[in-house]
Amino acid sequence: MIRNATKTTVLRALRTRAVSRGYASLAEKTFPNEPTAPAVATAIPGPTGKEKIAALNKVFDSAATTFMVDYEKSNGNYIVDADGNTLLDCYAQIASIPLGYNNPTLIEAAKDSKTISALVNRPASGNFPSTNYAEQISGLLKYAPKGMTEVWPGLSGSDANELAFKAAFIYQAAKKRGNADFTPEELESCMRNEAPGSKPFAIMSFETAFHGRLMASLSCTRSKPIHKLDIPAFHWPKAPFPQLKYPLDQNVEYNTAEEKRCLEEVEKLIKGWESPVAAVIVEPIQSEGGDNHASPNFFKGLRDVTKKHGVLLIVDEVQTGVGATGKMWAHEHWGLDGDGLPDLVTFSKKAQSAGYFFRDPAIRPTLAYRQFNTWCGDPAHIMITNAIFREVAENNLPAKAQEVGDYLYKGLTAIQSETGKISRVRGKGQGTFIAFDLASGAQRDQFVVNMRSLGVLVGGTGAQGIRLRPGLLFEEKHAKIFLDTVKKALEQSKA
Amino acid sequence: MIRNATKTTVLRALRTRAVSRGYASLAEKTFPNEPTAPAVATAIPGPTGKEKIAALNKVFDSAATTFMVDYEKSNGNYIVDADGNTLLDCYAQIASIPLGYNNPTLIEAAKDSKTISALVNRPASGNFPSTNYAEQISGLLKYAPKGMTEVWPGLSGSDANELAFKAAFIYQAAKKRGNADFTPEELESCMRNEAPGSKPFAIMSFETAFHGRLMASLSCTRSKPIHKLDIPAFHWPKAPFPQLKYPLDQNVEYNTAEEKRCLEEVEKLIKGWESPVAAVIVEPIQSEGGDNHASPNFFKGLRDVTKKHGVLLIVDEVQTGVGATGKMWAHEHWGLDGDGLPDLVTFSKKAQSAGYFFRDPAIRPTLAYRQFNTWCGDPAHIMITNAIFREVAENNLPAKAQEVGDYLYKGLTAIQSETGKISRVRGKGQGTFIAFDLASGAQRDQFVVNMRSLGVLVGGTGAQGIRLRPGLLFEEKHAKIFLDTVKKALEQSKA
Numbered sequence: 006m007i008r009n010a011t012k013t014t015v016l017r018a019l020r021t022r023a024v025s026r027g028y029a030s031l032a033e034k035t036f037p038n039e040p041t042a043p044a045v046a047t048a049i050p051g052p053t054g055k056e057k058i059a060a061l062n063k064v065f066d067s068a069a070t071t072f073m074v075d076y077e078k079s080n081g082n083y084i085v086d087a088d089g090n091t092l093l094d095c096y097a098q099i100a101s102i103p104l105g106y107n108n109p110t111l112i113e114a115a116k117d118s119k120t121i122s123a124l125v126n127r128p129a130s131g132n133f134p135s136t137n138y139a140e141q142i143s144g145l146l147k148y149a150p151k152g153m154t155e156v157w158p159g160l161s162g163s164d165a166n167e168l169a170f171k172a173a174f175i176y177q178a179a180k181k182r183g184n185a186d187f188t189p190e191e192l193e194s195c196m197r198n199e200a201p202g203s204k205p206f207a208i209m210s211f212e213t214a215f216h217g218r219l220m221a222s223l224s225c226t227r228s229k230p231i232h233k234l235d236i237p238a239f240h241w242p243k244a245p246f247p248q249l250k251y252p253l254d255q256n257v258e259y260n261t262a263e264e265k266r267c268l269e270e271v272e273k274l275i276k277g278w279e280s281p282v283a284a285v286i287v288e289p290i291q292s293e294g295g296d297n298h299a300s301p302n303f304f305k306g307l308r309d310v311t312k313k314h315g316v317l318l319i320v321d322e323v324q325t326g327v328g329a330t331g332k333m334w335a336h337e338h339w340g341l342d343g344d345g346l347p348d349l350v351t352f353s354k355k356a357q358s359a360g361y362f363f364r365d366p367a368i369r370p371t372l373a374y375r376q377f378n379t380w381c382g383d384p385a386h387i388m389i390t391n392a393i394f395r396e397v398a399e400n401n402l403p404a405k406a407q408e409v410g411d412y413l414y415k416g417l418t419a420i421q422s423e424t425g426k427i428s429r430v431r432g433k434g435q436g437t438f439i440a441f442d443l444a445s446g447a448q449r450d451q452f453v454v455n456m457r458s459l460g461v462l463v464g465g466t467g468a469q470g471i472r473l474r475p476g477l478l479f480e481e482k483h484a485k486i487f488l489d490t491v492k493k494a495l496e497q498s499k500a
Numbered sequence: 501m502i503r504n505a506t507k508t509t510v511l512r513a514l515r516t517r518a519v520s521r522g523y524a525s526l527a528e529k530t531f532p533n534e535p536t537a538p539a540v541a542t543a544i545p546g547p548t549g550k551e552k553i554a555a556l557n558k559v560f561d562s563a564a565t566t567f568m569v570d571y572e573k574s575n576g577n578y579i580v581d582a583d584g585n586t587l588l589d590c591y592a593q594i595a596s597i598p599l600g601y602n603n604p605t606l607i608e609a610a611k612d613s614k615t616i617s618a619l620v621n622r623p624a625s626g627n628f629p630s631t632n633y634a635e636q637i638s639g640l641l642k643y644a645p646k647g648m649t650e651v652w653p654g655l656s657g658s659d660a661n662e663l664a665f666k667a668a669f670i671y672q673a674a675k676k677r678g679n680a681d682f683t684p685e686e687l688e689s690c691m692r693n694e695a696p697g698s699k700p701f702a703i704m705s706f707e708t709a710f711h712g713r714l715m716a717s718l719s720c721t722r723s724k725p726i727h728k729l730d731i732p733a734f735h736w737p738k739a740p741f742p743q744l745k746y747p748l749d750q751n752v753e754y755n756t757a758e759e760k761r762c763l764e765e766v767e768k769l770i771k772g773w774e775s776p777v778a779a780v781i782v783e784p785i786q787s788e789g790g791d792n793h794a795s796p797n798f799f800k801g802l803r804d805v806t807k808k809h810g811v812l813l814i815v816d817e818v819q820t821g822v823g824a825t826g827k828m829w830a831h832e833h834w835g836l837d838g839d840g841l842p843d844l845v846t847f848s849k850k851a852q853s854a855g856y857f858f859r860d861p862a863i864r865p866t867l868a869y870r871q872f873n874t875w876c877g878d879p880a881h882i883m884i885t886n887a888i889f890r891e892v893a894e895n896n897l898p899a900k901a902q903e904v905g906d907y908l909y910k911g912l913t914a915i916q917s918e919t920g921k922i923s924r925v926r927g928k929g930q931g932t933f934i935a936f937d938l939a940s941g942a943q944r945d946q947f948v949v950n951m952r953s954l955g956v957l958v959g960g961t962g963a964q965g966i967r968l969r970p971g972l973l974f975e976e977k978h979a980k981i982f983l984d985t986v987k988k989a990l991e992q993s994k995a
Contacts (some may be wrong), residue, residue: 027717037520057631057634058605060634061543061629061633061634061637063634064634064637064638064641064649064650064651064877065625065629065633065634065637065650065651065652065653066650066652066864066865066871067629068865068867068868068869069626069627069868069872070626070627070628070629071627072627072628072629073628073629073630073631073633074623074628074629074631075630076617076618076621076623076630076631077613077614077617079621084628087631098621098622098623098624098627098628098874099624099829099874101622101624101874101875102621102622106620106621107617107620107621108620110620111620112616112620114620115615115619115620116611116616118572119572120610120619121607121610121611122571122572122602123571124606124610124615124880124881125601125602125603125606125607125610126571126574126597126601126602126886127593127596127597127852127881127885128569128571128593129593129594129596130560131564131565132564132565132566132593132594133565133566133567133568133569133579133593134556134560134562134565134568134569135568135569135570135571135849136552136568136569136570136571136582138556138560138568139552139555139556139558139559139560142556142559143559145558148720154559155559155560155561156560157560157762160655160656160659161655161659161873161874161875162874163873164655164656164659164714167714167715170715171713171731174731174732175729175730176729178729178730179730183583187725187729191725191729192725192729194723194870195728195729195731195733196722196725196728196738197734197738198728198733198734198736198738199733199735199740202725202728202729202730203728203730203731203732203733204730204731204732205732206730206732207732217873218666218872218873219659219662219714219715219716220666220714220715220716220734221714221715221716221732224896227691230682230686230687230688230690230691231696231867231869231870232869232870233690233691233693233697233698233699234673234682234686234690234697234870235669235670235672235673235674235690235697235701236666236669236670236688236690236697236698236699237669237698237700237701237702237716237734238690238693238694239693239715240693240697240732242693242694242814243691243693251528299892353874354874357622364904369561370561370563372563372726373564374563374564374726374727375561375726375727375729376561376565378656378658378712378713379593379594379596379656379657379848379849380596380656384831385619385880385881386619386622386880389619389620391941408642495783
């Protein structure tokens with residue numbers, strides 16, 4: 006105990022000196038008033054929170070409300086609830102706050118006259134783009150995945166994926182049609198939602214995938230029945246996703262065979278499905294369905310088999326994108342190149358706007374008004390995206406997420422060995438994109454509650470998992486609080 | 501000429517006196533520097549615009565770009581392009597700018613600390629709503645259609661409609677299921693996108709309807725093949741929409757019979773379609789498909805037949821909502837009441853955010869995470885919506901749209917009689933929501949170009965129509981410029 010106290014004192018002194026000499030960490034420089042520890046004084050939600058939830062529930066379905074947030078008081082990695090409880094946020098609005106609460110760089114971007122103008126003069130950018138739209142779009146492309154040369158903006162992850170599906174359908178139909186015109190039968194039948202005008206194309210996805218909740222994206226989502234029950238769906242194929250053993254580097258033989266089995270099934274489905282597969286959509290890490298990983302070899306194999314059959318590969322980086330995996334885009338871990346790069350990459354969440362990137366000019370429809378809608382993006386949010394991408398790249402935040410991730414992974418595997426209460430720690434080498442399992446769904450739910458009352462906010466994933474989804478200014482000092490709290494919460498769960 | 505000049509001088513003097521005595525119109529008070537007339541100095545787009553379009557086209561599909569806009573210079577009802585040309589805007593970003601460019605009330609709302617916070621701390625409002633979310637949502641409901649008590653926010657018109665479809669599917673399945681649990685077959689089959697878990701429900705829409713461009717909303721859209729070609733669609737029924745003769749009040753007998761025929765077909769489709777119809781979706785005025793009107797009796801009949809068969813009625817007010825038809829919500833023209841009100845009303849465009857209103861608590865799913873997504877709305881835009889709704893209601897702008905609309909309708913019918921070059925002037929009593937036809941699609945396209953080079957921006961609708969979609973601060977003086985320009989553009993088309 007004495008040794009620990011001494012160590013803590015020394016570390017504190019060092020940090021203070023570092024700050025006073027200008028060696029403050031980026032989080033410290035960005036959030037000079039960030040709390041130094043969680044502070045919980047009431048139940049969460051507390052009395053004020055409960056009152057506010059009841060009021061909200063009268064006008065807006067609040068069945069899923071965890072707690073009400075005072076966003077103006079939240080600061081950096083700390084979220085403050087309606088009762089003034091201050092929690093270390095390792096979930097970040099379902100993995101969507103990139104740079105902490107009230108980041109001054111983003112506040113500056115929000116106050117920019119171009120952002121204000123985009124909010125009050127919301128443009129129909131397909132017909133009447135702003136004179137600065139090229140600059141905004143180019144700002145996205147500057148930090149786009151390797152090889153990507155164009156972007157089509159959308160409004161959410163579901164929207165981005167469905168826009169990418171439309172691009173894939175139009176591309177595949179054009180490829181088949183060549184330079185021929187639409188036939189009279191096509192023009193007429195599509196108005197009845199029938200072939201040959203309405204094409205019976207399919208999008209293939211994977212078991213336990215999550216790609217959104219609108220009707221076509223939901224048809225690709227295979228995470229939980231509650232997402233899908235009662236909603237009409239397209240009859241599209243579902244391939245098995247590798248069920249790997251962790252740690253990955255200690256189960257290479259088993260995992261290689263499992264990935265091979267899945268790729269064979271992918272090819273079988275492409276060849277044998279009742280309708281032509283226009284594209285395969287895949288997450289680099291299945292993020293809602295349990296944080297399921299696969300190796301770069303699996304994804305390379307997937308690229309090979311899609312290319313072999315003329316099927317487009319859509320990489321859904323909605324949750325994995327923008328730095329948290331240790332790379333700006335998670336699929337950069339796969340080492341793809343040239344013609345082997347993905348055809349389309351979708352983004353949202355931490356980008357704070359949405360859309361799909363692509364690299365082959367043939368993905369752009371040759372006629373106007375095929376990929377089109379009133380707003381064609383949301384420049385107010387795109388202004389924020391520009392500030393986020395710049396901040397992430399200029400401060401090399403993916404590399405910092407890798408450092409903190411290594412520290413977290415090491416800490417969690419130690420807890421796994423010491424307590425035996427958590428298992429399948431996963432995400433090694435994938436930045437802070439780390440998960441682990443509890444012994445059951447019920448124990449997981451209890452663990453989330455325990456963590457919250459100890460002042461740390463985490464999210465569940467899959468049937469019994471916990472996922473870490475902090476922002477990119479989550480540093481070692483925050484990670485240390487997280488790990489200490491995990492130990493405490495696991496001790497509580499014994500009692 | 502002398503008489504006209506004298507009249508103009510007198511009018512100008514009167515207006516100046518009115519302004520100096522505080523009798524300025526709302527547009528004059530709101531936009532003290534609004535241009536007094538269009539000013540066109542180059543082709544549109546001009547040299548700067550063309551250069552900027554070429555640059556944009558490298559990174560973003562600009563095939564549909566009309567011209568590039570300098571939004572910061574645009575003012576009130578006048579839009580300014582990249583070459584400094586100043587046009588009277590009667591199209592308003594595809595019917596989506598409600599209160600003119602750079603409206604100071606909206607700028608104030610955009611600079612509000614709550615808006616800034618919502619932009620930089622974008623909340624996952626389903627789990628972690630802001631302490632002020634109830635206030636924001638209630639602000640929408642204050643001006644919602646009669647009877648509506650709840651709202652579920654979305655991000656666009658397509659998104660709002662698809663969220664409403666999901667609500668309808670979940671409601672209809674729950675009604676049939678009663679208090680029973682999901683069956684094991686449902687839980688298992690929905691993961692394969694198959695019945696009985698994935699329900700083969702249908703949404704019925706109308707011939708020439710437009711309800712959006714995502715996969716389920718596009719299945720309801722029946723406006724033009726170019727919107728639908730090559731995209732997979734749900735096999736959902738399409739009812740005929742009344743093809744009325746205008747002016748409506750001079751063709752009552754014909755129109756009544758036509759509406760009766762369509763309603764009979766609606767009932768036949770509900771009873772005989774291959775899958776249960778969960779809801780019918782209808783626009784109060786078909787706005788992309790040609791500005792097609794129907795009478796209050798038709799809509800009352802539609803309400804009766806849907807109610808009789810337990811089918812929900814979704815009124816799509818994406819384009820008609822927020823005042824332009826002379827009512828805050830266009831369906832208020834129908835005189836529905838009590839149980840006869842629509843079940844769901846969707847909104848977007850002029851609201852600048854999106855969502856669906858509803859009134860029966862049974863439309864809210866009984867379990868959490870059925871109607872859910874990461875953001876569950878967009879509070880930054882909802883802050884703007886609140887300012888818009890307040891401004892529209894407090895200044896009684898629907899009534900003012902009706903006054904200006906009467907003036908426009910009268911002017912256009914006079915032009916119709918005098919020139920014989922336009923036909924089917926429609927939208928009497930529907931505020932500024934007015935349209936008319938040219939003799940052909942080619943002549944319509946030429947007319948749009950003529951109008952633009954004379955400094956007035958209008959939009960097409962359907963095969964050969966022009967639609968007026970100005971904002972709500974478009975006043976008689978703007979209408980006069982519009983009418984004068986229509987005459988000039990028609991004269992040009994003779995040459």
